[in-house]
Amino acid sequence: MWADLTLRRTQGGENLFTLRAMDINLDHVAKLAKLRLTDAEKETLGRQLPSIVEYIAKLQEVDTSGIDPKAYLTDATNVFRPDVPSTEQAERDAAVAAFPKSAGDALEVPGVFT
Amino acid sequence: MRLKIKVADGVIMEILTVKAIRDAIAEGTVTAEEVTKNCLAHIDAEDPKIGAFLEVFHTRALEKAREIDAMKARGDVLPRLAGVPVAIKDNMLLMGEKASAGSKILQDYTAAYSATVVARLEEAGAVIVGRTNMDEFAMGSSTETSAFQKTRNPWDTSRIPGGSSGGSCAAVAAGFVAAALGTDTGGSIRQPAALCGIVGMKPTYGRVSRYGVVALASSLDQVGPFTHTVEDAMLVMEVIEGRDERDATSVELESKPVAELLEPTMMGLRVGVPKEYFIDGMDPEVRARIEEAIAVFKANGAEIIDISLPLSPYALPTYYIIQPAEASSNLARFDGMRYGTRAPGTLEDSYLTARSEGFGLEVKRRIMLGSFILSAGYYDAFYKKSLAVRNALRKEFDEAFKRVDVIISPTTPGTAWKLGEKFDDPIAMYLADVFTTPANIAGLPGISIPCGFANKLPVGLQLQAKPFDELTMYKAAAAYQALTDWHTQTPSLVV
Numbered sequence: 001m002w003a004d005l006t007l008r009r010t011q012g013g014e015n016l017f018t019l020r021a022m023d024i025n026l027d028h029v030a031k032l033a034k035l036r037l038t039d040a041e042k043e044t045l046g047r048q049l050p051s052i053v054e055y056i057a058k059l060q061e062v063d064t065s066g067i068d069p070k071a072y073l074t075d076a077t078n079v080f081r082p083d084v085p086s087t088e089q090a091e092r093d094a095a096v097a098a099f100p101k102s103a104g105d106a107l108e109v110p111g112v113f114t
Numbered sequence: 115m116r117l118k119i120k121v122a123d124g125v126i127m128e129i130l131t132v133k134a135i136r137d138a139i140a141e142g143t144v145t146a147e148e149v150t151k152n153c154l155a156h157i158d159a160e161d162p163k164i165g166a167f168l169e170v171f172h173t174r175a176l177e178k179a180r181e182i183d184a185m186k187a188r189g190d191v192l193p194r195l196a197g198v199p200v201a202i203k204d205n206m207l208l209m210g211e212k213a214s215a216g217s218k219i220l221q222d223y224t225a226a227y228s229a230t231v232v233a234r235l236e237e238a239g240a241v242i243v244g245r246t247n248m249d250e251f252a253m254g255s256s257t258e259t260s261a262f263q264k265t266r267n268p269w270d271t272s273r274i275p276g277g278s279s280g281g282s283c284a285a286v287a288a289g290f291v292a293a294a295l296g297t298d299t300g301g302s303i304r305q306p307a308a309l310c311g312i313v314g315m316k317p318t319y320g321r322v323s324r325y326g327v328v329a330l331a332s333s334l335d336q337v338g339p340f341t342h343t344v345e346d347a348m349l350v351m352e353v354i355e356g357r358d359e360r361d362a363t364s365v366e367l368e369s370k371p372v373a374e375l376l377e378p379t380m381m382g383l384r385v386g387v388p389k390e391y392f393i394d395g396m397d398p399e400v401r402a403r404i405e406e407a408i409a410v411f412k413a414n415g416a417e418i419i420d421i422s423l424p425l426s427p428y429a430l431p432t433y434y435i436i437q438p439a440e441a442s443s444n445l446a447r448f449d450g451m452r453y454g455t456r457a458p459g460t461l462e463d464s465y466l467t468a469r470s471e472g473f474g475l476e477v478k479r480r481i482m483l484g485s486f487i488l489s490a491g492y493y494d495a496f497y498k499k500s501l502a503v504r505n506a507l508r509k510e511f512d513e514a515f516k517r518v519d520v521i522i523s524p525t526t527p528g529t530a531w532k533l534g535e536k537f538d539d540p541i542a543m544y545l546a547d548v549f550t551t552p553a554n555i556a557g558l559p560g561i562s563i564p565c566g567f568a569n570k571l572p573v574g575l576q577l578q579a580k581p582f583d584e585l586t587m588y589k590a591a592a593a594y595q596a597l598t599d600w601h602t603q604t605p606s607l608v609v
Contacts, residue, residue: 033485037478064502073319
C-alpha cells in the first residue's frame with residue numbers, strides 16, 4: 001500500500017494528475033527557483049519530477065471535506081517579543097566580518113535596477 | 115563512547131554512556147581532560163574508516179575539558195553534562211566554527227552565533243568535539259548527498275548509516291562519543307538510529323528550539339539526541355528542551371522528565387499496534403524482530419491493542435509536498451549576498467551562479483519540486499490539500515491516543531542498504547522514511563530503540579506517543595531496554 005505508486009484515476013472526467021514529462025515546464029520552474037540547470041540536470045529532473053509528482057498526487061484520494069488545512073499544529077498564535085535589539089556586539093561583528101563585499105560596516109550588493 | 119578506565123581494583127571498565135562518563139568525572143575516577151583526549155584519539159585513529167566527522171574541534175574541546183576539571187578542583191557544583199563529549203550535526207551553529215549543512219554553498223561559512231541547543235549543551239558542561247557529516251541541507255536518507263564525503267555504517271562499512279543525520283548517528287554507534295545531536299524532519303534521527311543500532315529521538319514539535327539550526331522545513335524540523343540508552347537521551351533532552359524566545363514555535367514546558375526520577379514500566383501500558391505499519395514487501399526478518407519486541411511488552415504486563423491508522427500511508431506523499439515547499443522557501447536565502455561566496459555579474463546572474471554552483475542535485479530536485487508545488491495553478495491542488503491531509507492525520511492520531519498510550523511499529527521497513535544502491539532512485543530512497551514521516555506530519559514525539567538484528571544488521575523499534583507525552587514514551591522504551599541487551603551490543607569494526 002505504501003509503495004503503491006499507481007494513481008486511482010478518475011474515469012472519464014478531467015484528471016489533472018496524469019502528468020507526463022512535458023507537463024512540468026522545467027524552464028519556468030527553474031526561473032521561479034532561481035536555478036540555472038545544465039542539460040544533464042534537465043534530462044534527469046525531466047525524468048524524475050513527473051514520477052515524484054505522480055506519487056504525491058496520491059493525496060487526491062483522501063477525502064478532506066470539512067477539514068481545515070493547517071500549516072502548523074501547535075496552539076500558539078501571535079507569539080511576540082519586545083522589539084529591542086538583542087544581538088551581542090561580538091555576534092554583530094562576526095556577521096559583518098562575513099560579508100562577501102562591504103562598504104564600511106554596510107553590506108554591498110549589486111544594484112536591483114541596472 | 116568506548117572509554118576504557120581503570121577502576122579501583124585494577125579492573126579496566128569500558129563505558130559507553132553519557133551517565134557513566136558524567137558520573138566518573140564527578141566522582142574523580144577520571145578527569146574531563148582524560149575523557150576528551152581518549153575521545154579525540156579514538157576519532158583520529160578510527161574515523162577515517164567511518165567518515166562521521168567533517169571537522170574535529172581538538173583545541174576547543176580540550177580547553178573546555180580543562181575548564182570542567184578546574185571547576186571540579188575548585189569544588190564547584192558540576193553542571194548536568196560536565197565533561198561529556200558530544201558531537202553536533204553540521205547544520206547547527208557553534209560561534210566561531212564552520213557550519214556548512216553538508217553543502218558546498220556554505221563550505222566557508224563561519225557561525226556568527228551559537229544555536230540555542232548548542233549554547234545550552236555548552237552551559238551544561240558538555241564538550242563539543244566536532245561537527246558531523248549529513249545529507250546536504252538534511253535532504254536525504256543515507257548521508258550520501260553530502261557535498262563532502264560518504265559516511266559508513268559501523269556495523270558494515272559497505273553500507274550507508276541512514277540519514278540525514280548519518281554522521282552524528284555513526285559517531286555514537288562507532289563509540290566515538292556517547293551522545294550527538296541530530297535533526298529530524300521526516301525521520302532523520304530515528305531512521306539512522308534504527309539502521310545503526312542506537313537510540314534516536316525526535317521530540318514533540320515545539321519542545322526544542324531550532325534557533326541557529328539551518329532550516330529545512332520549518333513546520334516539521336526538530337532537534338533531538340542520539341545515544342545508546344533512553345536514560346542518556348533524557349539527560350540530553352533535559353538540557354536542550356524548553357522555551358526559547360528566539361524560536362517562536364518553542365513552547366513553555368509544564369514539566370520536564372528527569373532521568374533520575376524515571377520509573378521504567380510496561381505494566382498496564384496500552385500499546386497500539388497499527389496494522390498499516392506491517393506491510394507486504396517489508397523485510398520479513400525486520401518484521402520478526404518487531405513481533406518479538408511486541409511479545410516482550412505483552413509478557414511484561416502491557417496490553418497489546420490492534421489499531422488502524424488508515425491515513426498513515428499518506429504521510430509520506432504529504433511530507434513530499436510540505437517539505438519541498440517549505441525547503442524551497444527556506445533555501446531562497448542562500449544567494450551568496452550576505453555570506454559565502456559572492457558570484458560576479460548582475461544581481462540575477464549572481465544569484466543564479468551562486469545557487470546553481472553551490473547546490474547539489476538532490477537540493478535542486480527538491481527546490482524545483484517545491485517551486486512547482488507552490489506555483490500558480492498547483493498550489494491548491496498540492497500544498498493546500500497536503501495541509502488538510504496533515505490535519506486529518508493528526509486527528510486520526512488524536513483518536514488513536516484515546517485508546518492507547520504508545521504506538522509501536524518498526525522504525526524502517528528494512529535494514530541498512532549498500533552505498534549507492536538507491537542513490538539514483540529518489541522514490542526508493544524516500545520510501546525508507548515511510549514509518550517515520552507520520553510523527554513529523556502530526557507533530558508527535560517518536561523514539562527508535564535497538565531491538566535486535568536481521569541478517570547481522572541492526573533493527574529499530576519505534577515508539578510514538580501523544581504530543582508532549584515524552585514521559586510515557588521514555589518509561590516504555592526504558593523498560594524495554596531494562597529487559598533486553600540489544601543496546602549494549604557494539605560493532606566489532608572499531609575497538
